Amino acid sequence: MNVVWILVPPLVAALLVGIRTPRTWVPAITVASCLIVLAFAGRIAWVVAAGGSVTDRLGPAWANWVAVDGLSALILLLIALVATTAAIYSIGYLAHEELVPVKLRLYHANYNLFVFSMLAIPLIAEPTLVWIVVELTTLASALLVSFGNTREALEAAWKYVILSLMGAGFALFGFLVLFAAMHATGGGSYTWAGLAAAAPRMPPLLMQTAFLLVLIGLGTKVGLVPMHTWLPDAHSQAPSPVCALLSGIETTSILYVILRFFPIMQSVPGAHAETWAVVLGLISVGTAAFLLLQVHDYKRLFAFSTVEHMGVMLTAVGLGASAHYGAMQQIVSHAVTKSFCFFAAGAVLLSTGTREIAAVRGLIGRAPAAGAALVLGGLGITGAPPLAIFLSEFTILKAGLATGQYVATGLLAIFIVIAFFGVMVHVNRMVFGAPDSDQPGTAPGGGAASSRLPFSCALALVLGAVPVVVLGVYIPAPLHALMQHAAAALAR
């Protein structure tokens, strides 16, 4: 099969929702497109997990542009999974808003284009083209972040666009330097695999420069501290299903591009890519853990937790080959758990009409479904046993200790514990705290608060909860194999 076909459904869907299809079809088109993509990605992941190749039938003309290994297949699968549940969630979430048709079409067109650009990242093997699709993810999601069209949403979108594109400018230069480094070896195919093969012959100075530029540039979009300032704004102001996509998988798919550098940098003497990863990762985890304590907005809470998790992943990659499997596990569990968290946060928003932590108390009595989801999300995202993130973080810490990296692993463990309290203190108050006497029943301005969750939101919550719980106790054999292939792709 030609893997490139996976890009077609979102493009067709974006086109279909843009033209004059009946209004009621619009959300269904997006869901259908995501389901097709999910089936496709599942098939790719299945073949790759079994050790097969999905690109062997592509002609030689494609070989310089498209490649799929374990890591790509894993990211593809997660993008498709989160996109599907978020698309289902969108139906009920947007029905609540009573949008004008143009807005609805705008949302779905951008949603599909956003999914398209994300899917292209792991598929494309040529680094500068990858840079372009990374740009496209920013541009396709910008109008989704500003979708609320409030002062805050516009501010968030503006910061998002300016800072992400500024980072992208540095990354572009990094990729051009990388190309020059490749060129200096006398040619070869400019792909991730070609680069890894040619790395020992490349000028180390150029490689280090390229790596740092890309780490800083794309690190901005991943949300690594200190380039993270836009992330809590954008990831909290967007509509909740979009937050689920942005936080759950978009950041990870940009991190994927940075991860592609690690097998290349291992051949470069004196590059210390791992050290950079551990330092930057720990700074992100630590800063986010403390910032979590002082947030006022529960969607920002989960956004900061994304900064923390990106740091955990980067640290895990830097800890060395034995922690790579844990890093892959963390990528999987973050994607399923964080998207679930934003579905839960959206459900709370629908039932209370406010995003302020202080204004939500005693949720378990007023909106039991939303309250229970929030507790599960909070426990899940902070790594409480026996949920998915507990298992992955445990694997990472175990690998770190086994290789004798006590300082880095110890710091990581401390920060993770602080983050646990940072999140749970707020969630606990929101769900079980005594209701204030003067608490408004419905929110002023915003849509009427209702305790009935739309059916599609409830469905997405249930679907999203399954992997959060199951992956903590049982990892299916094909997924295990896929994560092993993905971890192997990080080593030379």
Next chain:
Amino acid sequence: MSESTRQLVENLNALAAGLFLLASFGIVAMRQARGCLMLFILQSLLLAASAALLGLRFDSGHLFGVALVNLITKPIVVPWLLRKVAPAGLYTRREVDQVLNIPTTLLIALALSIGAYFLGVPLANAVGPEYRGPNVSIGIAGLLLGAFTLTVRREALPLLIGLLAMENGAFLAGILLAHDLSMLVELAIATDGLIIVFIVGVLVRAVAKQVGTTAVGDLASLKEGGGHAVPGAGR
């Protein structure tokens, strides 16, 4: 190509790169929004000129293609697109309150350019022994000055120009460092620049309509601690 012609082409390229740096300084310091756009167009023309001259120098048809793409997209399509999507008052804006005053701005810009020189020379040397010219150093300077523009400006148009100037800087270095990048990628990057202009234009229009200003840098209600979320907003 005879020795003297080659010398001439190299000198002309150095001149174009020097003027490019001057335009970058202008973009940082120019207070008038329209002036910023004009300087950006000038900068793009100089980038195209440098690409064409290097095309002559290396006998590369590919670089002529890059020059042509730059010539069409930036000086022609970008202003046209801005006129289509951005709010009407964008060009006439002038920044009165400045983050830094002009002498300080220029001094920092100068320091950045000197830093860029020390970064660029070893980088250019590492590539190979062929002709290098000042492109890499000045390209890095353009990149840094573009980023600096983003940090000191508040008006929408200069911020957008700052973004595009960063890309121009990366490209000025790129036409030398990576002068056989595939044409497909070059075209995609050019298209990407246009999408940036479109999306930023749409955003600025929304801000102007909703908040009543194009000084987007002044938007600062989202932060930890003092910030209070508006109930029901931004679902």
